[in-house]
Amino acid sequence: MSERRRCTILSPTAILGYGFPEESFKRGLKMRPDVIAVDGGSTDPGPYYLGAGKPFTNREGVKRDLKFMIAAGLDLQIPVIVGTAGGSGAKAHVDWALDIVREISEELGKSFSVGVIYADIPKELVKKKFVEKKIEALAGVPNLTFEMIEGSTNIVAQMGYEPMIDALDKGCDVVLAGRAYDPACFAAVPIRMGFDPGLAMHAGKILECAAIASSPGSGSDSVIGIIEADHFSLMTLNEERRFTKESTCAHTLYEKSDPYHLPGPGGMINLDEVAFTEFPETVEVSGSKFIPSDPYTVKLEAATCVGFRTISIAATHDPIMMGQIDSIIEEVKNRVSKLIPDIFDKVKIHIHEYGKNGVMGPWEPEQSVGGHELVLLIDVLGPDQKTADSVCSLLRSSLLHFGYDGRVSTAGNLAFPFSPSDISVGEVYEFSLYHIMELDESEITGLFPVKEVQI
């Protein structure tokens, strides 16, 4: 058991860059945390960011949050750990975050060591594991092919807490980890101190969303987790909100398919025997267990570029047009296909109908148009920007002037909010890899080597 009775973890915000009240953060520092940790990313915003190597958080926001954290970490001589740096955790994202850390170092006038841990997995290794049958598709995910591996831009794997402990062992002041299992950056310090991995990982699972798990929830406020020998407790740092049994329980359900069993790198958090107890200031959680898996597995993630998008947004207020909107759209597509047969086959077209089924598409239970306005969003995916632009332009102009049955509004069918009406969106990505890969013992940290950078 640990020599220390407790490990205190400060989680400033739900995602690095989302911000936090300075007072909450300072109150957290007064509790003498052992680590300041923050989750930097997610796959939630979709495949583009991982595929294109672009951050989804704002640079100024990330810098502001990180500057507070690094200044405090250096002052209290405790580590600052960022998981999934830069949003998606590929090399481009981690380097983007490292660049921000360099700027912070200059502004603070302080030198320190950064443990940079890339999570990129070479395609050759993925292919080798595929041949060895050490890669498996998750539920609902297509089986892997060589083409999917080859077509992916950035392949990352969710690291566990082990590479982060390596960085702490090397004495790094700041750890910038690439793609990581969300709880890992919170669990690394308590596990290194000897606390139970089940409690540390489950605490991390809640702390990664910071105040979202409290009531009233917020994505931009700081919270504290305290790990002890046989339980952990959670508390907010803002009088406006607190953890309740209800908020903590409800959060345990959030974004996952089975609340009792949470698989991650190297094993599973098992909550079959979990108990939540509410006190005036805190919620205590006990009974969380970590069940290691054999072999150790990690989740691969990647996206592939599928083309270029052009969109146009317009609306109708005409009840005669709205009453036959689907047949109008079909006929317009038909006419455009005849105008440009050579390129029409190369594109995909989706016309979103907001006011009808824009939110749920084929899942929409209500199939009639109810309101007095209908928004059409023309979405064209082409093999290159020029093709997507051409098809979108023709669809837009054809819809504008299409002479449908019973038309009285003969000057034009659509109201456009913007000039230019068409927007070239650029590259479009789709998720390609979301698969489980088996690792050998040496790869648990070997695939995620720590690079020490003195800045």
Place this chain on the structure above:
Amino acid sequence: MRVRLIDVAKVIRSKNAGPFELTLDIILKDEEIFQKIKEARIITPELISHMYHTSIDDILGIIYFDPAYAVKITLKRRIPSGSFGETDIYGAQQHAPLAAMEFELRV
């Protein structure tokens, strides 16, 4: 007794569980109604597949989480998050059929 789900639940929500799955959470107002719904097996794969116009094979699980008086339903996403034809990248607005749900419950 005819019951509207929205009258006995305090949370009815949807969200991605990774880019390939969508998970629906119903958190009931109290233990009594939770137990009644659980025992009466109101939420079935057949019902959900009918509500969401999807194949029964795409209903990946229905789990009761007693500590939160919650029912969790996980479905295969219509398409992976962000693929062409997407309407809801985060999957956060797919709860409406549940919010409109009514059922018979013996009291």
